[in-house]
């Protein structure tokens with residue numbers, strides 16, 4: 416027997432980090448990237464076959480602790496024996512680039528396991544199990560990555576509140592550019608937590624500002640106001656920079672994007688590496704931006720047509 420589970424990448428448009436503190440965030444599915452987990456019947460111990468490792472699940476390296484734990488917890492939830500199958504994971508979501516790869520791996524694998532054992536999977540259970548993995552990966556996840564990598568509609572997200580999906584429907588393009596440097600989400604989240612302790616007033620102020628921008632951004636999207644969206648993105652990047660979660664490479668790509676006519680630009684995801692996004696008014700401007708970003712050192716770029724709520728390449 417063979418069963419499959421899938422998930423997609425995600426892009427945070429606005430509100431990363433502040434979402435951990437209860438402020439709203441807006442994320443969009445990044446269907447250009449995906450993860451597929453295949454579970455196949457074999458005999459003997461569970462075998463894991465993925466990007467970093469192939470071998471018995473029980474001997475998986477420490478960097479796969481979140482994945483190994485979520486597999487064990489899922490099988491426990493299903494009350495099934497942890498043996499006699501092989502888990503093969505393939506991914507086009509670049510790892511540790513702020514695109515939600517850790518949550519997406521968990522989502523695809525939980526889905527595959529539930530299908531393999533022919534059990535229905537509720538969204539609540541899916542998100543609870545994914546957050547076990549995310550807690551190991553990030554320490555204090557907001558739940559946004561789990562919510563977005565398991566869905567293909569744009570989401571206005573507030574931790575602990577009901578999900579608010581909404582149509583993007585904007586006449587604009589995003590260019591997503593990968594610095595090629597692995598992001599440090601866990602360190603960045605911990606850094607802000609420490610900052611909150613050492614400078615609560617200043618940190619709280621910056622976090623609130625990010626929340627305000629997310630609220631304004633939702634209105635701008637509803638009114639198809641690309642210029643306002645761009646301005647908010649650039650403003651958010653400045654706030655995230657002040658919180659210490661940008662780095663030289665991200666700042667350089669943001670500056671390049673703005674110099675080359677982007678309506679706005681910012682880091683996306685945990686920061687300190689990973690990806691940035693830039694807003695372009697149309698496809699021609701987006702293609703020019705992508706070329707300039709590659710020349711400035713980006714390792715890879717993707718174009719995202721916000722009108723079609725999908726992507727173009």
Ligand SMILES: C[C@@](O)(CCO)CC(=O)[O-]
Nearest residue numbers: 431432556557559684685
């Ligand atoms: C940095 C963060 O806001 C997003 C990481 O993709 C962390 C989280 O929401 O759990």
